[in-house]
Amino acid sequence: xxxxxxxxxxxxxxxxxxxxxxxxxxxxxxxxxxxxxxxxxxxxxxxxxxxxxxxxxxxxxxxxxxxxxxxxxxxxxxxxxxxxxxxxxxxxxxxxxxxxxxxxxxxxxxxxxxxxxxxxxxxxxxxxxxxxxxxxxxxxxxxxxxxxxxxxxxxxxxxxxxxxxxxxxxxxxxxxxxxxxxxxxxxxxxxxxxxxxxxxxxxxxxxxxxxxxxxxxxxxxxxxxxxxxxxxxxxxxxxxxxxxxxxxxxxxxxxxxxxxxxxxxxxxxx
Amino acid sequence: xxxxxxxxxxxxxxxxxxxxxxxxxxxxxxxxxxxxxxxxxxxxxxxxxxxxxxxxxxxxxxxxxxxxxxxxxxxxxxxxxxxxxxxxxxxxxxxxxxxxxxxxxxxxxxxxxxxxxxxxxxxxxxxxxxxxxxxxxxxxxxxxxxxxxxxxxxxxxxxxxxxxxxxxxxxxxxxxxxxxxxxxxxxxxxxxxxxxxxxxxxxxxxxxxxxxxxxxxxxxxxxxxxxxxxxxxxxxxxxxxxxxxxxxxxxxxxxxxxxxxxxxxxxxxxxxxxxxxxxxxxxxxxxxxxxxxxxxxxxxxxxxxxxxx
Numbered sequence: 001x002x003x004x005x006x007x008x009x010x011x012x013x014x015x016x017x018x019x020x021x022x023x024x025x026x027x028x029x030x031x032x033x034x035x036x037x038x039x040x041x042x043x044x045x046x047x048x049x050x051x052x053x054x055x056x057x058x059x060x061x062x063x064x065x066x067x068x069x070x071x072x073x074x075x076x077x078x079x080x081x082x083x084x085x086x087x088x089x090x091x092x093x094x095x096x097x098x099x100x101x102x103x104x105x106x107x108x109x110x111x112x113x114x115x116x117x118x119x120x121x122x123x124x125x126x127x128x129x130x131x132x133x134x135x136x137x138x139x140x141x142x143x144x145x146x147x148x149x150x151x152x153x154x155x156x157x158x159x160x161x162x163x164x165x166x167x168x169x170x171x172x173x174x175x176x177x178x179x180x181x182x183x184x185x186x187x188x189x190x191x192x193x194x195x196x197x198x199x200x201x202x203x204x205x206x207x208x209x210x211x212x213x214x215x216x217x218x219x220x221x222x223x224x225x226x227x228x229x230x231x232x233x234x235x236x237x238x239x240x241x242x243x244x245x246x247x248x249x250x251x252x253x254x255x256x257x258x259x260x261x262x263x264x265x266x267x268x269x270x
Numbered sequence: 271x272x273x274x275x276x277x278x279x280x281x282x283x284x285x286x287x288x289x290x291x292x293x294x295x296x297x298x299x300x301x302x303x304x305x306x307x308x309x310x311x312x313x314x315x316x317x318x319x320x321x322x323x324x325x326x327x328x329x330x331x332x333x334x335x336x337x338x339x340x341x342x343x344x345x346x347x348x349x350x351x352x353x354x355x356x357x358x359x360x361x362x363x364x365x366x367x368x369x370x371x372x373x374x375x376x377x378x379x380x381x382x383x384x385x386x387x388x389x390x391x392x393x394x395x396x397x398x399x400x401x402x403x404x405x406x407x408x409x410x411x412x413x414x415x416x417x418x419x420x421x422x423x424x425x426x427x428x429x430x431x432x433x434x435x436x437x438x439x440x441x442x443x444x445x446x447x448x449x450x451x452x453x454x455x456x457x458x459x460x461x462x463x464x465x466x467x468x469x470x471x472x473x474x475x476x477x478x479x480x481x482x483x484x485x486x487x488x489x490x491x492x493x494x495x496x497x498x499x500x501x502x503x504x505x506x507x508x509x510x511x512x513x514x515x516x517x518x519x520x521x522x523x524x525x526x527x528x529x530x531x532x533x534x535x536x537x538x539x540x541x542x543x544x545x546x547x548x549x550x551x552x553x554x555x556x557x558x559x560x561x562x563x564x565x566x567x568x569x570x571x572x573x574x575x576x577x578x579x
Contacts, residue, residue: 054338054339101365101366101367107337108333108334108337108362108366108368109361109365109366110361111361112357112361114326115330115357115358115361115362117330118326118327118329118330118331118333118334118358118362119330119331119333119334119337119362120334121327121330121331121334122319122330122331122332122333122334122335122336122337122338122342123334123335123337123338124334125319125331125334125335126295126334126335126338126339126340127338129316129317130338148326149324149326149327149330149358152321152322152324152326152327153327153330153331155322155324155327156321156322156324156327156331160319
């Protein structure tokens with residue numbers, strides 16, 4: 001199936017979860033969905049991940065608030081039963097609003113921003129030391145870039161020459177309080193990461209023709225940073241490029257409109 | 271007995287263990303001198319991860335190393351690891367239950383002359399409050415070696431803190447311990463002194479002073495600050511006429527409050543908590559500060575006398 005169609009289907013799953021459970025971070029989940037789809041349906045060998053093979057690729061969702069996006073992908077890929085999505089955020093569930101441990105496919109629980117990259121650096125060092133060919137991918141939000149620990153970890157990634165590490169930034173330019181450049185200016189992110197010693201690739205985060213090659217790109221003895229330009233709330237004019245949709249819950253009317261928009265776009269690409 | 275610092279006992283033991291176990295990693299924060307871990311760095315450069323002055327990243331990196339099956343010791347001054355990196359300890363170590371050992375050195379008021387930025391008088395309180403954390407405070411080099419070996423053979427998230435200076439030995443080499451169980455240093459039936467870390471030797475000396483006065487003091491080395499050996503505390507509360515707790519920590523949230531919690535719930539008894547008061551601590555070396563705040567054998571003995579009146 002076409003990856004773009006898969007991503008629209010997963011966005012519909014996210015919509016159902018968020019609308020039915022009245023929880024979640026729908027805007028960022030929509031913006032990062034093509035990145036997750038690229039990784040899980042194309043770039044990574046997910047059978048190894050399912051088997052918990054010691055040479056499996058690792059994925060860490062550092063922007064843990066978009067857990068519902070990852071859960072829908074993991075469920076669809078068969079990491080756990082899709083019925084489990086029904087328990088999302090309910091009492092006693094494994095599926096919290098941030099990825100928790102104990103879920104097949106979740107390498108490390110995240111949710112406090114600025115933590116995922118450090119853990120990824122530790123994993124990449126260990127993999128390299130034992131000669132594993134596995135690769136570590138970590139997905140961060142752009143608002144998350146204001147966390148100082150991100151830059152501590154970036155320095156370390158460059159110091160240790162981690163060419164088995166790819167840092168992806170979901171550059172949707174919006175965070176909970178508004179535009180990233182108003183809350184805490186980040187530009188020019190590519191120059192910043194370059195100055196920190198990383199190999200930087202910028203791409204359209206909704207175009208698989210750009211995204212997949214970027215995720216596969218690498219440079220010897222340097223970590224790679226993929227800055228994926230995305231649209232927050234991608235897929236429906238109700239949400240697109242609106243900061244409120246960081247964690248808005250759709251009304252019944254909005255739900256119907258978003259569902260119609262995502263369904264239509266999914267049909268257009270299939 | 272020889273005076274050896276716990277940090278040096280720890281690094282010597284860790285080096286020995288790392289020679290046998292290639293899963294042992296050490297993570298540092300520009301702290302190889304203060305921790306005395308330079309030999310490990312020379313002998314195992316690939317397993318010595320220098321993160322620079324970046325404690326948050328150091329703990330996060332340790333969690334990632336641990337997630338790939340390693341046993342990781344993050345080493346650095348307790349004041350920074352237990353404060354600057356606390357969220358990483360909470361999330362990446364305790365919540366994720368990773369095989370990471372946070373080793374805080376030069377703890378308490380070891381860095382007293384450096385001022386309040388460098389004290390760690392809050393760490394028992396903060397670490398105790400995290401589910402999944404084991405909290406250890408060895409009293410001398412013999413116990414430090416035992417605990418280091420224990421940590422090399424368990425995957426439990428842990429915080430272990432120790433001081434900077436040489437400490438008088440409490441135990442003879444070869445002494446045995448059990449994590450989670452208090453070690454009785456002196457037997458006694460009049461009063462109990464429960465101490466941890468480098469305050470145990472002070473408690474032992476206080477018991478000697480009390481003995482001269484005809485008072486028999488039981489001394490319990492509560493090197494496992496969490497989980498607390500409740501049974502020994504209850505026994506002491508029932509068998510002796512009062513309990514004094516002694517720690518190089520704030521009187522809030524540490525060993526004293528942990529003991530009081532158990533006593534008030536299961537065996538009400540008189541308890542006096544000795545530690546650092548809830549105020550800005552004066553500048554001075556450990557000895558001067560212990561003297562000023564009453565953490566001396568003489569004061570402990572005097573407090574015991576009053577408690578028994």
